[in-house]
Amino acid sequence: MDLEFRTARRADVPVIVAMITEDxxxxxxxxSAVEPDYYVAFEAVDADPRNELxxxxxxxxxxxxxxxxxxPGLSRRGGERAQIEAVRVAVPLRGRGIGTxxxxxxxxxxxxxxxxxxxxTSDKARTEAHRxxxxxxxxxxxxxxxxxx
Amino acid sequence: MDLEFRTARRADVPVIVAMITEDxxxxxxxxSAVEPDYYVAFEAVDADPRNELxxxxxxxxxxxxxxxxxxPGLSRRGGERAQIEAVRVAVPLRGRGIGTxxxxxxxxxxxxxxxxxxxxTSDKARTEAHRxxxxxxxxxxxxxxxxxx
Numbered sequence: 001m002d003l004e005f006r007t008a009r010r011a012d013v014p015v016i017v018a019m020i021t022e023d024x025x026x027x028x029x030x031x032s033a034v035e036p037d038y039y040v041a042f043e044a045v046d047a048d049p050r051n052e053l054x055x056x057x058x059x060x061x062x063x064x065x066x067x068x069x070x071x072p073g074l075s076r077r078g079g080e081r082a083q084i085e086a087v088r089v090a091v092p093l094r095g096r097g098i099g100t101x102x103x104x105x106x107x108x109x110x111x112x113x114x115x116x117x118x119x120x121t122s123d124k125a126r127t128e129a130h131r132x133x134x135x136x137x138x139x140x141x142x143x144x145x146x147x148x149x
Numbered sequence: 150m151d152l153e154f155r156t157a158r159r160a161d162v163p164v165i166v167a168m169i170t171e172d173x174x175x176x177x178x179x180x181s182a183v184e185p186d187y188y189v190a191f192e193a194v195d196a197d198p199r200n201e202l203x204x205x206x207x208x209x210x211x212x213x214x215x216x217x218x219x220x221p222g223l224s225r226r227g228g229e230r231a232q233i234e235a236v237r238v239a240v241p242l243r244g245r246g247i248g249t250x251x252x253x254x255x256x257x258x259x260x261x262x263x264x265x266x267x268x269x270t271s272d273k274a275r276t277e278a279h280r281x282x283x284x285x286x287x288x289x290x291x292x293x294x295x296x297x298x
Binding site: 013016017020035037038039040041042044045048050051053067069071072073074075077078079080081083085086107110111115116117118119120121122123124130133136137138139140141142143144145146147148149 | 184187188193227269285290
């Protein structure tokens, strides 16, 4: 499968939101149509040089999305952290290696940028995803704590 | 204990670096003096409106530090995530509630900003810290994956 990676555009927002909300875990959160808030969030990400919303296309269709955030800080000798959030692959296309290609691409991008590490958290219910991240070289060394406001 | 929270200044960098590296877990990573890289990282954080390096003072001395990052994104109806990294309390002052006060302050700041959630990861070796985050209302719902580059 030929995959093309690019930065998301405003016109991609409905597709991205659909991918985020149709995910089994995310779908259990309050559902939503494409409301103005999503566009406000898109503009914020798009304008921020330390955030990249990525879409992956195959034959002109979006088959995956993820967000990369580059966090500066004083830990690890001042090396940036690359953080991956909101990884989603289109439901009918799962199991074909798209997720692996996306993560490899993200790690390579972080490496080229000179980041000290790549990090992500994954819901404990997503046990398949955990094997997947492990196979890519990630270590489940941390507990991921969340507090909803 | 009277605690005062403020944004870190360039002159605080050596103290912050010492706090980060004397931590038992961080200390097992390559140690370092205060090299120019730390100042480059400080300037990057200081110039970024979505990153705040915080220090906590008591009687004019820095007793704690943490970094807050506000991550925009399309998950959760476009609500920002507040992420807490590099939480440290001066070793001789641990167990006096400084960490609790810091986390409460961070959560309140995220709430005032309108963030949808607060998140952090904690090394699985820090079991005491986990009880502490749980007592503050955080849920260890996620696995935290890291990949060193």
